[in-house]
Amino acid sequence: MANSTTHRLESLKGIVGPEYIKTDPETLSTYAVDSVMPWAVVFPGDPGQLSEVVRLACEEKLALVPWGSGSKMAMGALPSCLDLVICTRRLNRILDMDKANLTLTVQAGVRFKEIQSSLVLQEKRNDRERKGCFIPISPPCRHSATLGGIIAANSSGPTRLLYGLPRDIVLGVHYVGPNGEIIRMGGKTVKNVSGYDMCKLMIGSHGSLGILCEMTLRLLPLPESAGTFLSVFAGLSEASRFVDRVFETSLLPAAVEILNSMAFELMAPDVAAGLRTGRFAVAAALEGFQEAVDRMESEIREMALESGAEKDSYLQDHQHHDFWNHYSNLVPGLSECYPDLVSLKLNYPISTYIEVIELADSLISDTQLDYALLAHAGSGIAQIHFLVDQGDTKATDRIALVAERLLDRCKRIGGNLVIERAKPELKQRLPVWGLPREDMILIRRIKKEMDPLGLFCPGRFIRGI
Amino acid sequence: MDTQELIDRIKKIVEPDYVLSSEMDLTLYSYDASLERDRPEVVVLPSSTEEVSGVVALAYREKIPVVARGSGTNLSGGTIPTKGGIVVHFSRMNRILEIDIPNRTVTVEPGVITLDLQNHLLNQGLVYAPDPASQKVSTLGGNLGENSGGPHCLKYGVTTNHVLGAEVVLYDGTVVWTGGKSQDHPGYDLTGLLVGSEGTLGLVTKIILKILRAPEAIKTILALYDTIEDASNTVSAIIAEGIVPATLEMMDNLIMTAVEESIHAGYPLDAAAVLIIELDGMSDGMDRQARKILEVCKRHHVREIQLAKDDAERERLWAGRKGAFGAVARLRPSYMVCDGTVARTKLPQVLSRVLETGKKYGVLIGNVFHAGDGNLHPLILFDERDEAELERVRKAASEILKICADAGGTISGEHGIGVEKIKEMPLIFSDSDLEAMRQVKRAFDPEDILNPGKILPGTLGVPQNG
Numbered sequence: 001m002a003n004s005t006t007h008r009l010e011s012l013k014g015i016v017g018p019e020y021i022k023t024d025p026e027t028l029s030t031y032a033v034d035s036v037m038p039w040a041v042v043f044p045g046d047p048g049q050l051s052e053v054v055r056l057a058c059e060e061k062l063a064l065v066p067w068g069s070g071s072k073m074a075m076g077a078l079p080s081c082l083d084l085v086i087c088t089r090r091l092n093r094i095l096d097m098d099k100a101n102l103t104l105t106v107q108a109g110v111r112f113k114e115i116q117s118s119l120v121l122q123e124k125r126n127d128r129e130r131k132g133c134f135i136p137i138s139p140p141c142r143h144s145a146t147l148g149g150i151i152a153a154n155s156s157g158p159t160r161l162l163y164g165l166p167r168d169i170v171l172g173v174h175y176v177g178p179n180g181e182i183i184r185m186g187g188k189t190v191k192n193v194s195g196y197d198m199c200k201l202m203i204g205s206h207g208s209l210g211i212l213c214e215m216t217l218r219l220l221p222l223p224e225s226a227g228t229f230l231s232v233f234a235g236l237s238e239a240s241r242f243v244d245r246v247f248e249t250s251l252l253p254a255a256v257e258i259l260n261s262m263a264f265e266l267m268a269p270d271v272a273a274g275l276r277t278g279r280f281a282v283a284a285a286l287e288g289f290q291e292a293v294d295r296m297e298s299e300i301r302e303m304a305l306e307s308g309a310e311k312d313s314y315l316q317d318h319q320h321h322d323f324w325n326h327y328s329n330l331v332p333g334l335s336e337c338y339p340d341l342v343s344l345k346l347n348y349p350i351s352t353y354i355e356v357i358e359l360a361d362s363l364i365s366d367t368q369l370d371y372a373l374l375a376h377a378g379s380g381i382a383q384i385h386f387l388v389d390q391g392d393t394k395a396t397d398r399i400a401l402v403a404e405r406l407l408d409r410c411k412r413i414g415g416n417l418v419i420e421r422a423k424p425e426l427k428q429r430l431p432v433w434g435l436p437r438e439d440m441i442l443i444r445r446i447k448k449e450m451d452p453l454g455l456f457c458p459g460r461f462i463r464g465i
Numbered sequence: 466m467d468t469q470e471l472i473d474r475i476k477k478i479v480e481p482d483y484v485l486s487s488e489m490d491l492t493l494y495s496y497d498a499s500l501e502r503d504r505p506e507v508v509v510l511p512s513s514t515e516e517v518s519g520v521v522a523l524a525y526r527e528k529i530p531v532v533a534r535g536s537g538t539n540l541s542g543g544t545i546p547t548k549g550g551i552v553v554h555f556s557r558m559n560r561i562l563e564i565d566i567p568n569r570t571v572t573v574e575p576g577v578i579t580l581d582l583q584n585h586l587l588n589q590g591l592v593y594a595p596d597p598a599s600q601k602v603s604t605l606g607g608n609l610g611e612n613s614g615g616p617h618c619l620k621y622g623v624t625t626n627h628v629l630g631a632e633v634v635l636y637d638g639t640v641v642w643t644g645g646k647s648q649d650h651p652g653y654d655l656t657g658l659l660v661g662s663e664g665t666l667g668l669v670t671k672i673i674l675k676i677l678r679a680p681e682a683i684k685t686i687l688a689l690y691d692t693i694e695d696a697s698n699t700v701s702a703i704i705a706e707g708i709v710p711a712t713l714e715m716m717d718n719l720i721m722t723a724v725e726e727s728i729h730a731g732y733p734l735d736a737a738a739v740l741i742i743e744l745d746g747m748s749d750g751m752d753r754q755a756r757k758i759l760e761v762c763k764r765h766h767v768r769e770i771q772l773a774k775d776d777a778e779r780e781r782l783w784a785g786r787k788g789a790f791g792a793v794a795r796l797r798p799s800y801m802v803c804d805g806t807v808a809r810t811k812l813p814q815v816l817s818r819v820l821e822t823g824k825k826y827g828v829l830i831g832n833v834f835h836a837g838d839g840n841l842h843p844l845i846l847f848d849e850r851d852e853a854e855l856e857r858v859r860k861a862a863s864e865i866l867k868i869c870a871d872a873g874g875t876i877s878g879e880h881g882i883g884v885e886k887i888k889e890m891p892l893i894f895s896d897s898d899l900e901a902m903r904q905v906k907r908a909f910d911p912e913d914i915l916n917p918g919k920i921l922p923g924t925l926g927v928p929q930n931g
Contacts, residue, residue: 100701101808101839131707154649165648167657168626181897189806190838191623191878193612193661194886194893195920196902200625200657209653221707250681252747289750296747349646351567380568380647415647433651438641443652445908450901462652 015052031085034078038085045090047213055180063458066211068146072153074421077432080459102219108148108212132222136163142328148212154204158255161378170199174214178451208461209450223287227316231309232281239280240354242307243377251296255285256377263372267326271313340388342422348415350380367398433462466527468506478519483510494552501542505552512557514670522638532916533664535604541883543663547918568646572673575606591676594621612661614879616712619837625660632671636910664916666909682748685773687782688762689736696738697812699765700836713837714741720831727792730785789833797846803862805869806878809839818868819843826861840878882920890922
């Protein structure tokens with residue numbers, strides 16, 4: 001065994017160079033997946049090296065887990081085995097930034113924040129100013145997240161209401177399949193029906209079918225104007241009355257978020273100062289042409305006041321950007337203060353949001369735990385973060401109980417509940433990916449066909465595939 | 466099993482009146498809007514998911530191909546039963562099952578006609594955005610199978626961006642739901658795979674579609690040009706200005722002339738190209754956007770601009786575009802439409818090469834297309850009875866696809882691969898890429914029962930031990 005390990009190590013060094021494979025205990029513990037340590041971490045420098053590493057792993061039957069910046073590594077069930085972590089950090093080249101065609105092609109390790117900042121810059125060409133553009137998704141952990149990780153995890157955020165999901169903006173992907181081949185799907189065009197839409201299969205597959213190495217995304221011109229309208233309500237019924245009214249109009253807000261008082265305090269401490277608990281806040285992002293944003297602001301403010309808003313505020317310029325940056329970085333920030341943070345993601349039909357939030361609120365109130373709740377109104381998604389104090393041994397039991405009840409309700413109304421972050425003890429007690437649906441038979445068949453040896457993230461994805 | 470026995474068995478599943486096998490029936494179901502032809506053994510018109518499941522289960526046991534079909538408007542031979550077998554025609558499963566405004570969804574059976582749904586929704590101030598040119602006859606099941614586009618897809622995305630879930634009959638007759646009204650289900654995006662799979666992965670029997678509120682304002686602009694280059698450059702320039710219109714459609718002189726003769730839309734016969742530009746959304750700021758667009762047009766030497774003042778004028782500006790495919794019949798009896806797609810900044814270069822290709826093969830080519838998303842539709846006009854000309858048409862079409870592929874584009878933007886473009890698949894995919902797609906096909910349809918012989922070149926490599 002020791003011999004074969006040495007032999008593998010030498011082969012991997014031959015592919016990536018000795019400095020890009022790490023086996024020291026410190027690195028291994030940094031790259032542990034749910035406390036399971038790999039025996040090596042490899043940092044391939046280009047797709048060719050990535051392909052060779054995977055080919056070798058396949059020949060040697062090594063279990064792999066891809067890793068971008070690590071911002072989503074808390075997602076997933078416990079690995080059933082783990083040999084190699086393959087880090088895409090060095091696959092960080094911007095291959096094509098085509099502002100005229102509004103497309104962007106990057107390698108998987110490119111960080112979202114960096115590329116987004118360079119896209120928004122305006123440029124002068126032929127005496128004409130070309131407007132800035134942006135990747136129209138608002139993923140969590142934007143400071144550290146890589147595009148490969150965002151796509152593999154199907155990350156989205158508040159502005160999905162107006163701009164859609166990763167599935168709406170990914171035009172092409174290159175990935176390394178389980179036998180080490182580089183597979184190239186889709187392309188640079190917005191319309192493309194040549195062959196199966198394999199991009200869809202890769203989005204949200206959490207590394208279980210291959211490792212993304214390159215992707216082409218659709219961009220949008222930067223909105224001319226943007227602002228955020230914040231309002232605070234005495235309770236959920238007032239807040240939801242306001243939200244429902246907004247959705248009955250022909251206004252097109254980019255995001256409408258419902259936040260409980262804890263979430264609101266964390267996000268906008270200035271506005272939330274002195275707020276009593278039990279309050280709900282609504283944050284509406286308004287983006288578009290100047291005239292449209294102005295009208296949305298005034299009409300939305302009026303609707304908020306008529307629905308009983310106790311307090312309101314309009315954020316512009318850097319305040320607007322800061323607010324949503326804060327939103328995106330809530331989890332990494334919280335997990336620093338609360339290493340035992342537990343995060344749940346609930347999905348349900350859009351119209352059932354009140355019953356889901358009410359149930360969550362009443363179940364969690366009984367537990368005496370602090371929690372932040374953030375719901376994408378209009379998309380049927382809510383996130384709940386339990387701020388668990390270290391050493392609070394009873395918290396796990398209480399959270400497990402709440403999660404089970406919520407899962408049961410979501411499932412009954414056609415949704416589900418995913419545990420996005422938790423200690424291994426809690427993950428072992430609950431179905432991390434929620435309850436499987438009848439399409440599980442197809443999911444298993446695809447996994448078996450595409451990764452017959454089961455080497456890609458074994459045990460981590462839905463039902464342990 | 467011989468054909469008669471097959472027919473008898475199917476008649477036990479579906480009402481005998483809806484099992485068709487006369488010479489005439491089989492001939493009627495032997496073609497679609499492409500040039501391909503082949504006859505099925507029997508045609509079935511089921512009325513429910515259970516009946517579809519029964520027919521597919523029978524086909525699976527007997528290893529008989531099953532081809533799903535809507536109105537047969539597809540342009541790549543996807544619904545042609547090239548290996549015989551059973552055609553399942555969804556015309557009787559044509560109910561709108563539910564309009565769920567609070568959840569912004571509509572649930573339909575696959576045989577609902579696209580425009581029927583759209584008209585029905587519009588009465589309630591709602592829209593289903595994808596608007597393929599064939600929407601008057603095409604079915605939503607067909608739109609799903611082909612991942613259809615249409616003019617408004619520039620802003621709103623194609624069919625796949627509007628399909629939330631589907632009830633699917635699998636290869637052995639099992640019925641499962643993928644996706645649903647709730648978004649972000651953990652697991653693979655099977656709905657996304659089914660859309661555009663041309664009936665090769667399953668037979669969809671119910672569809673949940675996303676609906677939107679109808680935009681409060683629409684502005685339609687017609688811009689006429691003396692050169693195709695100016696028109697194509699305008700397309701990129703508008704988007705560079707930070708405006709993504711709802712549509713950016715283009716027609717060249719040949720098409721305009723044909724349209725003018727049949728519809729009298731008011732196009733000057735000596736213009737080289739026309740753009741139809743439509744803005745929609747909130748009314749605020751739209752006038753300013755329109756002014757910006759007019760400035761861009763002027764900068765690119767527009768010859769004349771018409772702005773629709775009301776719905777009737779808007780209809781008139783669109784009439785020419787919508788009637789274009791029909792109008793070309795005045796020039797030649799048949800056409801073949803290519804569907805290559807490129808990045809929109811490549812349009813001027815690719816268009817001129819398309820016209821050169823027409824000259825090279827001595828065939829007439831007209832262009833009417835979705836310029837905003839780089840989706841070309843060169844119509845190659847000919848007479849099907851002229852075998853030699855048909856051969857030249859096929860060669861020209863293949864060369865045009867190669868031009869698009871060489872320009873970094875793709876061979877089909879919205880019409881599908883079907884049988885027509887199988888031989889061009891290697892232009893854009895390697896063996897490994899195609900093998901990855903075969904893996905998907907084998908996972909969904911291990912015995913190659915569902916619409917066999919489509920999309921993927923080469924053999925499927927179905928293991929004999931199953």
